[in-house]
Amino acid sequence: MNNLVYTSEEDNIKVFEIEGDFVYCEDFKKDLFELVVGSEDIYPGIDMWMKKKVIPEIFHRRRKGFIAYFNNAPAGAAILKKDKSTKLCSLRVKDNFRNKGVAHTLLRIISNEIRKYAKLIYFTISEDVWDEIGDFLIRYDLKIRDIYPVKYRKGVKEFIGFTNIKNFIECINREEIIRKLNKTSERKQIVMSVKPEYAFKIIKGEKKIEVRRCFSYKWLNSIVWIYATSPLKSIVGKGIIRNIIEMSPSMAWNEFKKYIGINKEKFYNYVKDKRKIFLVFIDDIENLTPYIPWKNFEAFIDATAPPQSYFALNIK
Structure with missing residues (x-):
């Protein structure tokens, strides 16, 4: 024991x-x-x-x-x-x-x-x-x-x-x-919304890449707070954005499918007709337990609602 x-x-x-x-x-x-x-x-x-x-x-x-x-x-x-x-x-x-x-x-x-x-x-x-x-x-x-x-x-x-x-x-x-x-106030930070099933895959290291239809290279090496959407509605982890790659959906799937953490059908349903998408590589994951309910988290940041996709985190 x-x-x-x-x-x-x-x-x-x-x-x-x-x-x-x-x-x-x-x-x-x-x-x-x-x-x-x-x-x-x-x-x-x-x-x-x-x-x-x-x-x-x-x-x-x-x-x-x-x-x-x-x-x-x-x-x-x-x-x-x-x-x-x-x-x-x-x-x-x-x-x-x-x-x-x-x-x-x-x-x-x-x-x-x-x-x-x-x-x-x-x-x-x-x-x-x-x-x-x-x-x-x-x-x-x-x-x-x-x-x-x-x-x-x-x-x-x-x-x-x-x-x-x-x-x-x-x-x-x-x-x-x-x-x-x-602890993190001196670095750029974002909050990223992820469905609970995929948020937990990120936490477990089973999903190393988050796919986004729109993103920016300025967030390279930033801290990312993982917000698990409904029904959890909580911050469940945080990590570091170690790499950002922009490429076509077909090339992204062929090269990185085992790290994307979703099946092919869901991947293409998400990217739809986008010619280019962003692959966000998340590393140094910290599992936050107990999870932080959004209502508690938002009291300390300049935001009144969780992001639809992601947003910059500014501490009050």
Whole structure:
């Protein structure tokens, strides 16, 4: 069994899920323990809490841990108490790995996990920690709702916060869009509409060429966002336009049919009487999961509707 649940070469982040027997794997146990117990100055006795409660309950699958590695170094960890009202027991990123997407990635993995069974996610947090990271948590609708009756340190207030899963997931998706758009903001970009069956062929690498009746060479080496049309109506992936060739339909079919990803009848029905068509070669595909609904995506770009064929993407 492989407990790797996320990997990104672009971000240099890997996330491992810790549950059941994996909690007693020495490397994982050591890294999880050190990452969480690093909060000892904030929560006295957290080492005993880990030993007596967390580790046994992870083994018995009542809790679940996640460890994030940045460039293969332990960078952050999260612990959940699994229930319909799921508690985010711990979320910590080492100081030298902050602002690298580690905390966001952990929250994204958590959202994928708890959407299966939870209706609410809640947490407790001390006043001084809230002052430090509260602005970050608010971006995910993880807001303080009340004073928590338990104090872990004398004279320091403890708060309780929560949000429903729907709001949490919507915030995760919004932050994911912002992060992806910010990474690509310096390059030319387009959004291209593709029927779902062909969009997924592109994602899987089974369709390397998108045929267009009209296109422009100016989009060479641009980023292309793949919009899967109805009924999905979502951004499902992105890639790079590595080549653009203009040629006759018959020559295109004879030379590149195995990369076009549709049958001959559909190909000629699409190109019809065009003397020349454009072959758009898409490479470096990234599968975006969860998919980004168009209504979420368009909130950050200068557009009010998805393209009929394609259009230039301009970030607001």
